[in-house]
Amino acid sequence: MTQQKLLSSLTTLGTGGAAGNFIEACSEQEIIEVVRSADAAGDPLLIIGGGSNLVIADAGFAGTVLRIASTGYTINSEDSCGGVSVVVQAGHNFDDLVHTAVLHAWSGIEALSGIPGLAGATPVQNVGAYGADVSQTISAVRVWDRQRNVLQTFTHSELKFGYRDSILKQTTTAGSPRYVVLTVEFQLALGRMSAPIRYAELARVLGVEVGKRAYGLDVRREVLALRAGKGMVLDTEDRDTWSTGSFFTNPMVTASVARSLPAEAPKYPAPDGGLVKLSAAWLIDRAGFTKGFxxxxxxxxxxxxxxxxxxxxxxxNRGFATTEDVLAVARAVRAGVDAKFGISLQPEPLLIGCVL
Incomplete structure (x- = not known):
């Protein structure tokens, strides 16, 4: 269905101008048809799911904006040894999937509770939180390849997962992906106990040691509480939740750069090896940008x-903010951290029609 649409109404940040041509697709076939039609016409294409990872220009997007609205999941297999294989439509609400998994005693994604957005977006930047990310449970992703006009299935190794990265993200330009995600397959363990808890703050509130397990329901409850306390659970009445979540990724730096920072600076081994992961939040705070800046x-x-x-x-967005207002804050923070520590923060959300 084609209609006029302000993109601010489709993003959790609540900014962004109008779509040139807005279409909502509720099935795989509809998604493919819209994509093929836009490509055949040479029309720029922006794909939106939950809108939680987008910063869209105030001028809007002049091309076709496709909102993925396919929902539902199927269970491919379930046994006491191999776990359960769940194939999820790209437009399915991701937190609903996490809740379903916890209720069915499917273990592995409980620490990702409360993350906004849709299942199809999660593999693109390897969504993660509280010591977990989706690369730990995704076994395959089915896509439409716009270059070759064919369906393709990526296995786990072919997705080239990294920290907030994947082959899907690497081949996306200005919100327009080569590979349009249609379904995501998760391989989950069976049992009421969670995956090992890897995040110290979560382990503390659960009363377990890092590396130990807890009941999945308890993990979900505590993660939701932690996220709510940081304004990371969507609430229309709480302006702190009108955001893209974390605006900057945690920097990956060499060991020598990490050693140049104060001893109290949080430092973690990077998942890709050879580098050190820093805390963007710590850098921002120590550069003089406090809460509410x-x-x-x-x-x-x-x-x-x-x-x-x-x-x-x-x-x-504190109310009536424009995208340029948001970027003004981001630019000030990035410049301040660079001046203080010589480290350039990189944005986590996709910037559509605008630059930092």
């Missing part, structure tokens, strides 16, 4: 956008 009188955003009042890693 941007709300002050005469701020760079006119107080319409600011860092969250709950933590320093989200940039929030």
């Amino acid at each position: 941007g709300l002050q009188s005469g701020s760079v955003s006119g107080a319409r956008a600011s860092l969250s009042t709950k933590h320093t890693l989200a940039i929030t």
Whole structure:
């Protein structure tokens, strides 16, 4: 169905101008037909799911905007030894899937509770939180290859997962992917106990040691509570949740750069090996940008956008913010961290029609 649409209504940040041509597709076949039609016409294509990882220009997007609305899942196999294989439609709400998994005693994604957005978006940037990411459970992704006009299935190794990265992200340009995700297959263990808890804060509130397991329901409850305390669970009444979540990725630096930082700076082995992962939130705070930066009188955003009042890693729409207001805060923070530590923060969300 084609209609006029303000893209601000489709993003969790609540900014962005109008779509040139907005279409919602509710099945795999509809998705493929819209993509093929746009490509045949030479029309720029932007694909939107839950809109939780997009910063769209105030001028909007002049081409075709396709919202993925396919939902549902099927169970391919289930046995006491091999676990359960769940094939999920790209437009299925990801947190609904996590909740379903916990209720059915399918283990492995409980620590990803509360993450906004749709299942099809999760493999693109290897979504993760609290010591877990989807690369630990995704076994395959079925896509439409726009270059070859064919269906293709990527196995886990072919997806080339990295920290907030995958082959799907690497082949996406300005929100327009080569590979359009149709379904995602998760391989989950059977049992009421969670995967090993890898995040110290989560282990502490669960009362277990890092590396130990807890009941999946308990993990979901505590993760949701932790996320809510940081404004990371969507709530229309809480302006701290009007964001893209973490605006900057945690920097990966060489060991020598890490050693140049103060001893108290959090440092973690990078999952890709050879590098050290830093805390973007710590760098932002130590560079002088405290919670709520941007709300002050005469701020760079006119107080319409600011860092969250709950933590320093989200940039929030305080009401009537434009995309440029949000980017003004982001630019100030990035420049300040670079000046203080010589480290350039990189945005986590996709920037559509705008630059940082």
